[in-house]
Amino acid sequence: MGGSLCLARLMSTIDVLGKSMHLQLDRHDRRPLYMQIVEQIQQHIRTGALPLGSRLPPIRELAVDLGLTRLTVHNAYAELQAG
Incomplete structure (x- = not known):
């Protein structure tokens, strides 16, 4: 069970302007992966991160x-x- 969960969730920490930005994607989510990336980056922008x-x-x-x-x-x- 733990292994399949790890495969279902993709995580990355990216460095932008010296700041760490976390992205976490879920392969089981109904939203396409590219939209999950878009939404999380937009959220980081909205919060000022x-x-x-x-x-x-x-x-x-x-x-x-x-x-x-x-x-x-x-x-x-x-x-x-x-x-």
Whole structure:
């Protein structure tokens, strides 16, 4: 049971402007993974933990950290940019 839970949840701590930002994704959530990324980054912006306009990690780096495809992270970044 614990193993499947670990596989279902993807976690990463990314460094943005010297600050740690935590992302936690759930493969069992109905929302697509890219939208979970979008929502969590937007939440960090709303709370002031991440200044608007901050540079996010490169797509490849975040994809590797989260164990996702680059396309998933690309879609999240495109959604954020479309705003």
